[in-house]
Amino acid sequence: MGLPNASEDLSSEMEVDAFRRLFPLRYFERHLAESIRPDARPLSRARDTTISMGAVASADGSALAKIGSTTMLAAIKMEVMTPSLESPDEGCVSIDFHMPPICSPLVRPGRPAEAAPVVAKQLSDTISSSGMINLKELSLVGGKAAWMVYLDIYCLDADGALFDAALLSAVAAFSNLQIPTVSLDDGKIVMLPEEQKEENSEKEPVNKEKRKLTLGGIPFSLTCILHKNYILADPTSEEESIMETLVTVVLDSSNQLVSLYKPGGAVLAYTSAVQDCIALTRQRVKELHQILEEAISGMEID
């Protein structure tokens, strides 16, 4: 800090916005020295999070999750398929993550964002590692029919911590999922629309009782940035672009570590930093669990 720097002379005469654009790292470090961030959050606090369920009426399960400005819309459609020969009594979950050009000025049509396939793969790894979905529950008739679950997540606004918001919206959509009723019609499975339930008594639904999935350990995540000795929780996209070392920790409700993802980055993570990140994530898991419970009970009242 004692080095004579051209920016020191300019900074006293410059406007805050110009300083923020020209010397972004110094701007952030000035704030970090006071243990605060430009949006007045303390270093370990995440942004305001909201979940709203049933955002897409035509889907079998859907949710809209917002963490600060980052917005993700998740929707689930279910289809009947024949299960594969290796696992005849298991269904299948297919997760797709899209970043349409609406989400960020850096994404243009025809040029898919670099982050999209990575987040999609991370999501499917996390959901299968956490054991949240029991694939055997998705089986209808052993060996002949099983459910194929298509989960599509659309990023509507990309402002940092994309994986956290996407995972939250996926978990909320699965909590909101209503499995459509089906019945056996001449050996073929047929989807029954809701209204016909009373009229056609000969078409008995095969799965009248099991309309909701039982979810195992629900995973929640927190992304942190490591910069020198600071750990910033839940970064915005501006912070992510300046300080590039990210660590994403995913814990489930029984505090099992589902994933610790640190893809390179200039700052090395020592044991103390890893322990701090895990502690921050534990706190965040409690908050998110509560927010999810409130959203689910809000839906059930309606």
Next chain:
Amino acid sequence: MEVDRADGRNPNQLRPLACSCSILHRAHGSASWSQGDTKVLAAVYGPKAGTKKNENPEKASIEVIWKPRTGQIGKPEKEYEIILKRTLQSICILTINPNTTTSVIIQVVHDDGALLPCAINAACAALVDAGIPMKHLAVAICCCSAESGYCILDPTKLEEQKMKGFAYLVFPNSILSVLPEGSSLVQGEPMEHGIITSVTHGAMSVDDYFHCLERGRAASAKLSDFLRRSLQSKLPGDLSKAE
């Protein structure tokens, strides 16, 4: 705790390592790294002029292309490319050749478990062979955690699938063979204990993960040693390569 592994290794034992450099004549640097049956070939071309559109022109940029052994390129390959790119960006000195692109091409020859660590090790050896300036090297290792809490290193593909969870860890290579007394410690630990990259799969308890970290650090010292020896064996006079 005695553990029965299919190939008779004990839990801390790595598979036989083999590394050969300068095997491709047109590439500026190349290396092949094998751990047991997993074999990966890495080639480095660069630095070439110009950077891609979204990259920062004030720094050198690294581009990674991952070619699987069979099949089309899909999401898993793209994820490996991004992880490798960010790992290599953190070990290369990016300010030396600004506005250039270095391409690293990874070709999977055979996959028998611990594929990503093998690729990272191959890429580091290839970068050294090409003469790209780096702060330090990186050594990568795979640690598996089983139900009863014990941790095994360098699993084969069957072991990876059977285990509760596994973690790919990348540590910096130590510059010194033996750390002197009172060597510089950062936050109470030597620099070599910092994690550059960590990718986990499967759920494990937090204590299991820290256990894996410890085992991984111990093994990374052995790997660093092997890497140093195999790179030193290149004769200094044998620099005639077709440019």
